[in-house]
């Protein structure tokens with residue numbers, strides 16, 4: 001299992017007790033190493049469930065998650081450096097910014113200098129010894145972003161990580177995320193409700209149906225980065241004209 005192997009998702013079936021109504025069904029996708037994939041779909045489609053399955057947090061499903069020839073959930077997961085970022089920052093309030101990063105690095109060599117380097121990347125060197133509650137919401141997201149990248153993830157799973165953040169801060173977070181992604185060459189699976197965000201960031205956008213989530217379309221976004229909002233808006237309009245069924249009016253554009 002290496003950074004260079006593709007990730008093969010095959011979720012044949014996923015349902016939760018007690019209803020056992022299918023949430024994911026016959027979902028198959030291959031993601032190449034280093035790709036930035038955005039998933040977009042209606043609320044309740046099963047996007048978070050999908051990320052939880054890929055992360056190995058939920059193993060009650062039929063199907064496989066493979067890296068190259070190896071099943072990610074059969075013993076070898078520890079070999080893959082994986083990070084997650086959620087809607088909530090999940091920072092430890094009793095630890096400083098730096099300590100929050102050191103916590104995920106455990107006793108790795110040069111942990112402190114690595115943590116400081118990533119904090120510098122997100123512009124938070126001066127806040128290293130502050131506590132999360134002393135920072136603005138946007139700064140806290142930047143700490144969460146730094147914590148995700150400090151482990152040098154091969155696979156980064158992001159579940160609407162920039163929701164409820166004001167527009168200028170989101171723009172800054174997007175820029176920092178793309179810089180960190182390009183520097184670390186991580187494979188990113190990014191769930192969002194925002195079509196424009198997906199087009200702005202991703203190499204490919206995967207459109208999911210309502211539950212049970214199935215892939216209804218995959219659009220490769222070949223525009224070079226950084227992408228201008230005008231370009232993205234034009235592309236969004238064209239895509240919706242071509243595939244009016246894609247968003248079924250439920251997503252933020």
Ligand SMILES: Nc1ncnc2c1ncn2[C@@H]1O[C@H](COP(=O)(O)OP(=O)(O)OP(=O)(O)O)[C@@H](O)[C@H]1O
Nearest residue numbers: 016017023041042043044045046047048049050211
């Ligand atoms: N632990 C659970 N137990 C029972 N049902 C669950 C559980 N987790 C999720 N579900 C159900 O599975 C379906 C998909 O949920 P999921 O959170 O994956 O959707 P989503 O696409 O991420 O939604 P949203 O965009 O609103 O965050 C929903 O109907 C939800 O109620």
